Amino acid sequence: MTNSPLEPAPSAEPPQPDPNAQPAEPAPDSAPVIGVDVGGTLIKAAVVYADGQVGARVEEPTPPARDADTVLSAVVSVVAGLLERTRNEEPRGDVAALGVAVPGIIDEQRGVAVVAANLGWRDTPVRTLLSEATGLPVALGHDVRSACVAEWRLGAARESDDALLVTLGTGIGAGVVSDGRLLVGGGYAGQLGHVVVDPGGTQCTCGQYGCLATLASATAVVRRYAERASQTAGDPGSAANGSAELTARDVARLARTGDPAAAAVWDDAVTALADALATAVTVFGSELVVLGGGLALAGDQLVDPVRDRLLARLTFQRHPRVVRAAMGAESGVLGAALLGRAALLDAVPGETAR
């Protein structure tokens, strides 16, 4: 239990070597594990070693039929491929566990995808299904919280017991570390993207109006810029042409070079984010805010004004540091692997992991 990434890092001595251990069977904590990040678009997976090194990896499209049977079969097939490659190419022991990260309302403790919004799953017992199909101990994680586990264990929040790890991508999610623990809340914790910052504003995919995600997700920034730019499309200097292929980073670049539509959209995103972060810091008492995901690729152009506006809003509250995420697009896979390693350490051999 002590080494679960959802728990504080162990402070005591490392585990004692077992004098009766068979050299042919590596101790569980040195065995490789597989991390899988199941997204709405891609399934990414990799073999991860105990020292954090990444071995064989694979990335393939999520099956268009997104029902749980089809997608989990694809995951099993990806895992089988990695197991085969590891056996043939890697001399560092057999893969001993599997960690799988899925978007939605994910109850890590029960191993159940309560709702996987982009995939259409409901109350899917992912841990049991994958454990039966692969014969491995399995941990199920939430995609954003898994990425946060990697950022917390290996990245920008390594030293913190009270951190808010925000991913600004297609949507906005947060992993909340409080008193040295990652909050789960039955799978519902950390939905920062659905904090209402603009009451009566644009309707969100969740049904509410004016959610943070309608202003500050990478998707929202691109959409809002395209809308504004198309209104000035008669202007030959407009950058609206080709906006369908724009990324949030492009909008940031346009804002920097003086495009007024881009500057306004970027400013709205920064303000909305500072508002939502002020609320989050007020209720969590976070000492550190880490910004990641597509929008954070803009670097200081996002982090600096968000920090300035956040600190300007706060009075008696804790004044957090605001930094950019250190881990890249691989954090989901790495976090899933960390969860898998924890499942392995918890597992009684021959039993399914908790």
Next chain:
Amino acid sequence: MTNSPLEPAPSAEPPQPDPNAQPAEPAPDSAPVIGVDVGGTLIKAAVVYADGQVGARVEEPTPPARDADTVLSAVVSVVAGLLERTRNEEPRGDVAALGVAVPGIIDEQRGVAVVAANLGWRDTPVRTLLSEATGLPVALGHDVRSACVAEWRLGAARESDDALLVTLGTGIGAGVVSDGRLLVGGGYAGQLGHVVVDPGGTQCTCGQYGCLATLASATAVVRRYAERASQTAGDPGSAANGSAELTARDVARLARTGDPAAAAVWDDAVTALADALATAVTVFGSELVVLGGGLALAGDQLVDPVRDRLLARLTFQRHPRVVRAAMGAESGVLGAALLGRAALLDAVPGETAR
């Protein structure tokens, strides 16, 4: 450690009786403890037995000179009085520990009042000072979180691992139970009263504008009603006369009987509270909201419309139950006593408690 009220309730067997125990020295967990709730107006204290029964109790005004020396001396004197009464009147063993609850930014883990706003203390090592003065193991707690510990352990949140316990009094504070733990956040967690729900609204004592506390604290409801009623003071039917002595419960009663100023103020409070709770539930994933404090004395007149408006705002989020607190004004003292008992169980005899 296992019996700390900040930690999940122990699920294993009860502690085994020690065959070597001296009958003359009661086991620590059966000894009485003293709980003290230090407020801006009153110091309340009581002896609390292991079975939860309350023995001798005392209530006296907080010294007008609110510096830490003066107030802590008053606490020591209150404790000495209770110790004396217990020795003379109670046959159930010596008081073995002290729990003290204080308002402000309180770091329970270090035993330090980082900022005690109403008292003007800063970085005051309350635990050490009181432990040295009384010779007892001491636990320091935050006033709202201590009341929440009582509500969580003994009251309306007994069954819940993910609850939001809100006190609506002079100010608004919340105790947040998440994954079976009470969040501390370095003392900064749970400042729900300072979530901004009305940007650009009335300035709050904290310096921000439009905090929840400016609309929905018991103080704000009375103040806003008095302001509105005074504007219509020419109206002979107005209830503005005597409003200086009104309580929030009176405003609720006036709203119920059709006073338009009272109805408008009550409606604003309910809406603001539903807005802030929607945000809190979105980020914490709470399954239960418990409303306590002066405003909650209005009972269903508060709880029912807050529940309706909160649930109407939520979409994919967890839909929490909303109930009234079960514990009364004594919850601060009881919670402090629970913290004191925990300090006792953690303490090594002869050492100051952690």
